[in-house]
Amino acid sequence: MTRSLDQVVTAAAAELMAATATNVIASCTRVLADVVDHLGVDFSFLRHNDHVIKATKLVAEWPIRDYIPDPDPIGVIYFSEADPIFRQAEYLKKPLIVRPEPDNDDYQRRIEEGRGVPSVSMACVPLLSGEITSGILGFIKIGDREWTTEEQNALQTIATLFAQLQARIAAEEQLQYLAEHDDLSGLLNRRALMAHLDDRLSDGRPGPVSVLFLDLDRLKTVNDYLGHNAGDQFIKMFAERLRAGTERPAVIARVGGDEFVVVPDGPMDVATAESFARRLQTWLQRRVVIDGEMLARTVSIGVAVGAPGHDTTSDLLRRADQAALSAKSTGGSKTAVFTTEMASQHAIRNDIELHLEGVIDEASSALVLHYLPEVDMRTGKVLGTEALVRWRHPTRGLLLPESFIGVAESINLAGKLGRLVMRSACADFARWRSRGTATDAILRVNVSPVQLVSDGFAATVDGTLAEFGLDGSAVCLEITESVVVQDIEATRHTLAALKEVGVRIAIDDFGTGYSVLTHLKSLPVDTVKIDRGFVRDLGANAGDLAIVRAILALADAFGLEVVAEGVETVAAAKTLLELGCPRAQGFMLSRPVDGAAMEALFRQGHIAVDALRDTSATPGRG
Numbered sequence: 001m002t003r004s005l006d007q008v009v010t011a012a013a014a015e016l017m018a019a020t021a022t023n024v025i026a027s028c029t030r031v032l033a034d035v036v037d038h039l040g041v042d043f044s045f046l047r048h049n050d051h052v053i054k055a056t057k058l059v060a061e062w063p064i065r066d067y068i069p070d071p072d073p074i075g076v077i078y079f080s081e082a083d084p085i086f087r088q089a090e091y092l093k094k095p096l097i098v099r100p101e102p103d104n105d106d107y108q109r110r111i112e113e114g115r116g117v118p119s120v121s122m123a124c125v126p127l128l129s130g131e132i133t134s135g136i137l138g139f140i141k142i143g144d145r146e147w148t149t150e151e152q153n154a155l156q157t158i159a160t161l162f163a164q165l166q167a168r169i170a171a172e173e174q175l176q177y178l179a180e181h182d183d184l185s186g187l188l189n190r191r192a193l194m195a196h197l198d199d200r201l202s203d204g205r206p207g208p209v210s211v212l213f214l215d216l217d218r219l220k221t222v223n224d225y226l227g228h229n230a231g232d233q234f235i236k237m238f239a240e241r242l243r244a245g246t247e248r249p250a251v252i253a254r255v256g257g258d259e260f261v262v263v264p265d266g267p268m269d270v271a272t273a274e275s276f277a278r279r280l281q282t283w284l285q286r287r288v289v290i291d292g293e294m295l296a297r298t299v300s301i302g303v304a305v306g307a308p309g310h311d312t313t314s315d316l317l318r319r320a321d322q323a324a325l326s327a328k329s330t331g332g333s334k335t336a337v338f339t340t341e342m343a344s345q346h347a348i349r350n351d352i353e354l355h356l357e358g359v360i361d362e363a364s365s366a367l368v369l370h371y372l373p374e375v376d377m378r379t380g381k382v383l384g385t386e387a388l389v390r391w392r393h394p395t396r397g398l399l400l401p402e403s404f405i406g407v408a409e410s411i412n413l414a415g416k417l418g419r420l421v422m423r424s425a426c427a428d429f430a431r432w433r434s435r436g437t438a439t440d441a442i443l444r445v446n447v448s449p450v451q452l453v454s455d456g457f458a459a460t461v462d463g464t465l466a467e468f469g470l471d472g473s474a475v476c477l478e479i480t481e482s483v484v485v486q487d488i489e490a491t492r493h494t495l496a497a498l499k500e501v502g503v504r505i506a507i508d509d510f511g512t513g514y515s516v517l518t519h520l521k522s523l524p525v526d527t528v529k530i531d532r533g534f535v536r537d538l539g540a541n542a543g544d545l546a547i548v549r550a551i552l553a554l555a556d557a558f559g560l561e562v563v564a565e566g567v568e569t570v571a572a573a574k575t576l577l578e579l580g581c582p583r584a585q586g587f588m589l590s591r592p593v594d595g596a597a598m599e600a601l602f603r604q605g606h607i608a609v610d611a612l613r614d615t616s617a618t619p620g621r622g
C-alpha cells in the first residue's frame, strides 16, 4: 500500500525533529529522498538564503550528483547574478510553480548546466521565518508535470519544518559559539582550546603538537593609565593583529585577561614553532593608536611541544605558559622555548611565591642566617662577618638566596625580608657581644636594591640598631654596585641619611659595574668588596690581576677599606697578600657557617692560615 502524502509529511517531521547540528544535512537529504520518491519526480533541493552576502546557497539535494562542477553553478548563487527564478528565492512568500515556457529560458539553461538535463517542471516553496524568507525547497520533474494544491500544501508544510529546523540549528550554533568564544576578542575561549588540544593530543593523532603562549607585557599599564575601555580596545586590536599575523591555519584562543594561545593546525616541530613565534612577535610589535595614544605592544611568547598519546593538554599549556613567563622575566618581548630546567625553576618559584610571605611573617625559624667570616689573611684574625640569608625549606632543603631573593623583590617582599634579616643579624651580633666576643668586629648585612630606595629605610635601620644597643660603626650595609649607578641621585640621598645614622657602607661585587668608579669619590662609601669573579683565578689570570691591582690603587687613592671576596685558592690568597690586600673572605678560609659556629669562631678569634705562611719559617701547629 502506498503512503498518503500526510504520512510522508509526518515522517519528515519525525526525521527533522530528531536532527542535530552534526547530522542535519543527512536528515534533510533523507527527507528530500522520501518526498522525491513519493512524488515520482527527478530532483530536489533545499537552499538557504544568506541575506548578508545576498545569495542563495545549496544545503541539500536529492539525488546527490555524482559529479559536482567546480565552481558549482547551483552552489552559491548571488541574487544580483541570478536568473529571474532564483532571484525570486530572496523574497518568495508563496509556492512558485515553473513549467516549461519560453519566458524562463535563463533558469532552464542554468539547471541544464548544473544538472545536465533538458527543460523541467518545478514546484518551489519558501522557508519562512516570520517575515523573512530564509530559504527555498524545490522539486523538479524532467519534462512537464502538474502540481496539485494538495501537493503544494504538503510541500509548504515540509518547508515550514525545514525552516523550524534551520532556526533551531542556528540557535544551537549561536549558543555553541557563545560557549566556545570570548565575546571581547571573538577568539576561542579556554574551554574550546582545551577541547581542541584534547583532540589533538589523543593517541594516534599526528604530532608533535606545537603551542605558542602569548603574554601581553603591558596590558596592566594600559588599563591603569588609559582606563578599561582602552584596555578592551587594545585587546580587540591585538586579537585582530594576531589573526592577521598568524600566517598558517591555526586555532587562536584568548585564555586569560592578557594571555593568548596559538595552536598551528597539523604537526609542527619545535624549531619551526620557534621561528614562527619570532615572526609573529615581530609582527605584533608594530605600534597601534588607541585614544590618540601610540602604544607599542610588547609580547612575550612561550613555545612548547607535546606528543599525542603522551602529553596532556594541561601539561602542554603549562609548559608553554612557563616558557612565556621565563621570556617575560628576562625583560619581556622575547620568545622562549620550554625546557625542563624551566619546569623546576618554575615549580620552585611558585612554591616560593606561595610560602615566602608566610615564612617571613611567622618569624619562624624557616628563614635562617648563616655567616661568612671575614679574615685578616696575615694573621687569621676574624675581623667581621657577613650575614647570608637561607631558607630552610620543608621539602627542598636549604635554599640559597639566589633562588628566593629575586622572587621576594618581584612580589614586593624585599622590604619585609630585608627588615627581618637586619633584625636577626643585629640580634645575633648583640647577643655575641653581650657574651664578650666579637667586640671589635664588624657585622655586614646585604641590602636589596628595593630597600635602598624605599621610604624610611634609614629610620628603620636606626630603630633596629637602637633596639639592640648597637653602635652604627659596628654595622656595615652592603649595596651592589649596579644599583648604585642605576639611580645615582636616590642612592646619594639614602646613603647620606644612612651616614647620619652612623652605619658603614660597602659597595658589593665591586668591579662588575665599572661606571661606579666615577662616583666613588662623591659617595659616602667606606669599603669596597672586590667581586669574587676577579679573585677566583687570581694568581693564574693576568687580566684579573690587572683589574684587582687597579681597584686597590683606586681604593688607596680614596682612602677606602678593601675586602676580597671568594678566596678559594692559596694562589689567590698569596697574590692578594702580595698586593697588600689582607682582608678577605672565601671558601678557602671558611664556608658560611651557622650562628653558633660563627660565635665560636669569634670566641676563638682566629682561623688557621698556615697554608699561607712560608712553611720553612713557621713552626707546625699542634
Ligand code: C2E
Residues within 6 Å of the ligand: 372, 387, 388, 389, 400, 401, 402, 405, 418, 421, 446, 447, 448, 449, 478, 508, 509, 532, 565, 566, 567, 568, 585, 586, 587, 588, 592
Ligand atoms: P654576596 O653578597 O656577594 O655574598 C657572598 C656570596 O658568595 C655568598 O653566597 C657566599 O656563600 C659566596 N661565597 C663566599 N665565598 C665564596 C667562595 O670562595 N667561592 C664561591 N664560589 N662563593 C663564595 P650566597 O650566600 O649564596 O649569597 C648570594 C648572594 O645573595 C649574596 O652575594 C647577596 O648578594 C645575596 N644575599 C645573601 N643574603 C642576603 C640578604 O640577607 N639580603 C639580601 N638582600 N641579599 C642577600
Ligand code: CA
Residues within 6 Å of the ligand: 386, 446, 478, 508
Ligand atoms: Ca655581600
Ligand code: CA
Residues within 6 Å of the ligand: 508, 509, 529, 531, 532, 565
Ligand atoms: Ca659580593
